[in-house]
Amino acid sequence: MPHPPLGTPIRVVLCLPVVHGTDGTQILLGLKQRGFGAGKMVAPGGKIEAGENREQAAVRELFEETALIADADELLPAARVYFRFPANPSADMDCTIYLTTAFSGLPAASSELIPQWYPADNLPFQRMWDDSALWLTRILAGERFDALVRLAADNESVNHFATINWPGTKIPAIDATEADFPDIT
Numbered sequence: 765m766p767h768p769p770l771g772t773p774i775r776v777v778l779c780l781p782v783v784h785g786t787d788g789t790q791i792l793l794g795l796k797q798r799g800f801g802a803g804k805m806v807a808p809g810g811k812i813e814a815g816e817n818r819e820q821a822a823v824r825e826l827f828e829e830t831a832l833i834a835d836a837d838e839l840l841p842a843a844r845v846y847f848r849f850p851a852n853p854s855a856d857m858d859c860t861i862y863l864t865t866a867f868s869g870l871p872a873a874s875s876e877l878i879p880q881w882y883p884a885d886n887l888p889f890q891r892m893w894d895d896s897a898l899w900l901t902r903i904l905a906g907e908r909f910d911a912l913v914r915l916a917a918d919n920e921s922v923n924h925f926a927t928i929n930w931p932g933t934k935i936p937a938i939d940a941t942e943a944d945f946p947d948i949t
């Protein structure tokens with residue numbers, strides 16, 4: 765039986781500001797104020813709107829949620845994560861994650877997010893989505909990959925997680941399928 769591509773109608777982006785300072789690397793997360801995942805610490809981001817490409821959406825979402833201004837041409841693609849919610853398939857998402865070190869402004873709270881810098885080696889995983897510890901740790905270690913996250917019936921805990929490393933530093937042009945993640949059952 766052919767495996768359909770994992771890309772879904774809900775296409776979202778995350779845009780993670782990163783600062784490499786003398787006292788280590790910091791990344792900007794924020795407390796989500798409303799909508800899907802409200803109450804969790806998340807990366808700035810949201811849905812791609814009609815007429816936008818992923819990079820434009822990442823820059824727009826970062827600005828709307830944190831007031832930071834990033835350069836779309838300088839975004840660093842880091843991962844594409846397919847979130848699967850078997851208990852709520854309408855929430856399945858196709859999420860492209862960017863890092864940015866080329867941004868200006870100071871983070872400010874919005875109706876969507878209360879931004880806060882965290883040391884990359886001391887992230888608030890207990891306040892984040894359970895799966896974020898799996899993919900964010902790998903991203904910060906320099907891995908670039910597609911990942912499949914299959915959540916459990918509670919739509920919170922992780923049932924399965926698998927990655928396929930990208931051949932280079934660009935987002936693969938072809939959407940992955942379930943068959944590309946052989947250790948996922």
Ligand SMILES: Nc1[nH]c(=O)nc2c1ncn2[C@H]1C[C@H](O)[C@@H](COP(=O)(O)OP(=O)(O)OP(=O)(O)O)O1
Nearest residue numbers: 776798799800801809810811847857859893895896
């Ligand atoms: N399992 C998961 N782990 C994770 O770390 N982030 C997840 C996740 N499942 C979904 N997300 C994120 C990705 C995306 O940024 C967000 C959902 O998109 P939105 O922020 O657009 O949702 P909202 O319900 O707030 O949408 P709007 O109505 O457009 O405000 O949830």
